[in-house]
Amino acid sequence: MTVTEGPESARVELAAGGSLQGAIEGDVRVFRAVPYAEPPVGALRWRPARPHPGWEGVRDATVDGPSAPQMSVEGGDPVLGGHGAPPFDDDCLTLNVWTPAAAGAARPVLVWIHGGGFVSGSGSLPLYSGETFARDGDLVVVSVNYRIGPLGYLYPGEKDGDPAGNFWLTDQLAALRWVKENIAAFGGDPDLVTVAGQSGGAVSTAALAGHPEARELFRRVILQSPPFGLRLPTPAEYQERTEAYLDIAGVDSVEQLRALPWQLLIGAGGGLFAKTMRWGYWPTPFLPVVDDITLSRHPAQTLLHGAATDIDVLIGWTREEATFGFALDEAHAAATKEQVVARLADTFGDDGAAEAYAAYARSRPGARPADVLMDLISDELFRVPCLELAEARAALGRPVWAYQFDLPTPAYEGRLGAAHCLELPFVFDNFDAWSHAPFLAGLDPRVRDGLARTMHRAWIAFIRTGDPNHPEMPAWERYDQRTRTTMRFDSVVGAVGDLAGPVRRLYAARGRSRS
Incomplete structure (x- = not known):
């Protein structure tokens, strides 16, 4: 596994074969839209993520791929100004990697999982560019796109004849396994990984910590504003939402949903959003489900049990x-x-x-x-x-x-x-x-920039040392x-x-x- 560096680009040979051609952006090398799992389309909709089979030859990794399908408000919202922009597509299970320009010893790795109320966001947003962390902290940074909204959080249950759910979690686990196998090719240390997320991404991060593979995949977590006060449904409790979603989408089964274009699926998600709103409560039309298969307990509890306590x-x-x-x-x-x-x-x-x-x-x-x-x-x-x-x-x-x-x-x-x-x-x-x-x-x-430097350096120190x-x-x-x-x-x-x-x-x- 090697990195070939030149004045204009970088090339990486991956562990499982195939190469990536990245580019220099600022002071770091960037590899965009790297597939880590099979496209979850057709029969693979609402199925656990499967490893990507790889490719032969050199794959271009200089342009962002599509983000996960989601609603997009023209002109943005009045607070963030927008948290997701086209293009969107089902074929979205990719990640981006930033690594310092200089080759050298294995570097600590930061894996960023975006938030967005389980319905918006993208690891490809400029907001979450890993350039600053890679440059200032001598880190390798990975940001992940994963299924959100109905494509990631709908729980089909018995409607699909398969009790599996939490497809978003299977995506993120697949991405972490990819990091474990391939990050050394980018100058990263696969045994020194920190997973960080904000809001819904912090819930994801905590949920990952409870997985049996967690201690093999990462060592530290950063949880920014996790909404741990959310009450997460059981499979039986989620069935009411699933039924409501099917009704809004105008179909009788998950199999019929698989035949619909993603645009109609996202539109039906907007209907569920309106149906589940309550005054004085944060609206969450889609939620993780404690199914005892992919998620055995509320993410707020995972870091208090077993190997996750370390x-x-x-x-x-x-x-x-x-x-x-x-x-x-x-x-x-x-x-x-x-x-x-x-x-x-x-x-x-x-x-x-x-x-x-x-x-x-x-x-x-x-x-x-x-x-x-x-x-x-x-x-x-x-x-x-x-x-x-x-x-x-x-x-x-x-x-x-x-x-x-x-x-x-x-x-x-x-x-x-x-x-x-x-x-x-x-x-x-x-x-x-x-x-x-x-x-x-x-x-x-002056206040803004001084505080940013302090926080940014604290996060880097934690990623590097655990302190x-x-x-x-x-x-x-x-x-x-x-x-x-x-x-x-x-x-x-x-x-x-x-x-x-x-x-x-x-x-x-x-x-x-x-x-």
Whole structure:
């Protein structure tokens, strides 16, 4: 397995035969649209991923391939400005690789799994370019395209005569196996792999950690804003969604679905989106399913069992996660106290809702009902389950570092605060790729760039050593049950003891009251 480098391009000989012709972009060599599994088309729709058979000769790897089919909003959305762009196609199981220009010793590897609410995103987006990590950290970076929306998350179950599901997970496992077999050809160390993801990608990352092969495939995980508060259905519970989807698509069986063009499948997914929306809850028309075949437990629990306890964990959240989806929506921004108390009752019970409202209002002086609602959704879906994982890892004496991203954006008169996804351009330190994103408007470049350098270097340090500390930031201790150290990323970066103490105690009291 070798890399042939020239002034204009790079060529890689893969382990299983065949070659890739990449290109130089900036200071790194890039190999795009590399197939890692057979195209999941025709009879292979809603089937587990199969290894790609390979090819003879030299394959061009200089142009991105299609992204997974998904809805695309013309003009983008008001927060990110878009999270997926054509071309889309069923034949999407490819990955991109970035490697430093200089050959040398085996380098640590970062595998990035994009998020997007299980319905959007792509590993080929410029937002997730591995160039900065490869260049600044001397890393090999891999980003993965996998099936999303109905093609990846629909659970056919008995409708297909085959109980297999979670096709997205089989895709990601196939990609990691490809990395294990081939990454040395790109200068990467197959025994020093970190898997990282954000939002739905962080759920994927945790789910992968629970797979029996995980310890052979990667050593560390970075979980950015995982929505571990989602309740995941069993196969029996998912059947209602499957039936609803078939009805919207106008068919009676999964076999009939296989005959439809993907555009109609995505359109039917939009119908399921509308059908499953509830006020005060993050919309998730498609979800992973705990099927005891591909996924044996909720991903929030995987890192607390078996060999997964040995995996190094970096986990964190943004202070105002929920504003991403709700702050600009009038139906939520205009919430009344009565509405919010009723929503709180779902979590704290009728007897505890008023007290919980008062606790949230005290934590944010001058809070409007909508502010309490934003904090509730943020905590319930993201922050509290992340804290619970950190607490449980600490109780086991296993390594875990925790952070909270606090820097608010001034966009939209500050209504978004430190919203979901806001940490991404700081972690990648690639603001030029985010110039289209409305939620970055108005950030002070000096504060922005300084914080980005600090976070980017911390992620590199963790990927390389399993410890995020580096000389350009304050000391960051592991999370334990004595100090509960959490790194606060803001205009001033600093470690804080029990940063989320009030909300942690509020939810702990809820648990005790229900036990």
